[in-house]
Amino acid sequence: MTTMTKKAAAPKFERIAPDERRARLIAASIACLAKGGIQGFTVDNICHEAGTSRGLITHHFGSKNALLAAAYASIYGKVLDNLDRAETTPQSIDELVDMMFADSFLSRDYLNVWLALWGEIAVNPVLQVEHRKNYALYRERIARAISAFARGQGVTVDSYDVATIVISLVDGLWLEQCIDQSLLSLDRAKDLCRRTLTAVLSA
């Protein structure tokens, strides 16, 4: 009664464009994955993190699993975008290494998300499809950069092999740093990567 004056009656919820809402739910999903791994990826957690009610996941994505796939696509998309945005072909080993680690600035939380997703990919067909698509693009780009760089140096390499080595190495280093950050700093990881790349490319 007391507040019953006709004063614009504060809206009971925020109504925003579907795309924007989807983006927020994806962001919340990533936050949940970072905090609690795949087990933290629950409807309750996500919607609480996003500040919405539980119904929106179904409404905007159809299912929780579809949201997971969308989140994965979003993350990988950002990585690929960063790779595309990177200027030209790397002119030095250092630039090549920086390119490989361009996304790791996103901190430990971000790495935990990858780890959580990787564990799920192996047992989740929908994620598997999403992964395959993106990984192929990723390796393609890394291989191209390596190929261009090697050509500039007058060296010939099987760029796909080298790309696989470097990607695996970086993933492995991330893994270690992510699991126990006292073992490895970003600088040391870059250093080890540089060292390996130098050796492999000059062999």
Place this chain on the structure above:
Amino acid sequence: MTTMTKKAAAPKFERIAPDERRARLIAASIACLAKGGIQGFTVDNICHEAGTSRGLITHHFGSKNALLAAAYASIYGKVLDNLDRAETTPQSIDELVDMMFADSFLSRDYLNVWLALWGEIAVNPVLQVEHRKNYALYRERIARAISAFARGQGVTVDSYDVATIVISLVDGLWLEQCIDQSLLSLDRAKDLCRRTLTAVLSA
């Protein structure tokens, strides 16, 4: 009535030594992790896989999480044992590589277990402790093998750096093979590892 003859009255359950029962529950846990990742690691799944009732996990381990830690310890213990059992110091790059991949014969299922556990380590303090302990021992042993091998070749290296590189590379290669087995065969993984090791050790 018909079967009411006093014929030793088949026992209603199998009563075995606690150690043996724990081992079986751990084996069942690993099977569940392989099949469904960390989300497949549930009391119901594990006990059904082990052929027991649900009460035994609490009885023998105290909690599900303690069982998970025990399973991780068991897996890592097997890896370390295999490493110890390996003859002497590797005499060639090939032997070194074989040593690194000695456990991967345990197939894709086995790799899925690692992946599931890795994703959990980052967010599970109990697993984190277990991991740190075992990883230190693992790297120690790999570094020692590399050091001994390098000495035999008359090369001097920072064996810990090289160990970190190799372990990361192998983990990364496992990762890829595990996520999408169409990308990488064991032979090719070994080959890439051999190539990297050769390059790094001769630099």
Place this chain on the structure above:
DNA sequence: CGTTTTACTATACAACCGTATAACAGTGGG
């Protein structure tokens, strides 16, 4: 053979899981 111990089963429990459903409310078109 009777007693004690404890491995084991069965069940109960509250909390949480993902999704389906219905009602509500903000927005744009007429």
Place this chain on the structure above:
DNA sequence: CCCACTGTTATACGGTTGTATAGTAAAACG
């Protein structure tokens, strides 16, 4: 200004979660 549309909430649902509890049964000990 009213209506249709749909983004949003609230709730209900059956099923599953991990653990605590109570009772059963098998083996060990005297």
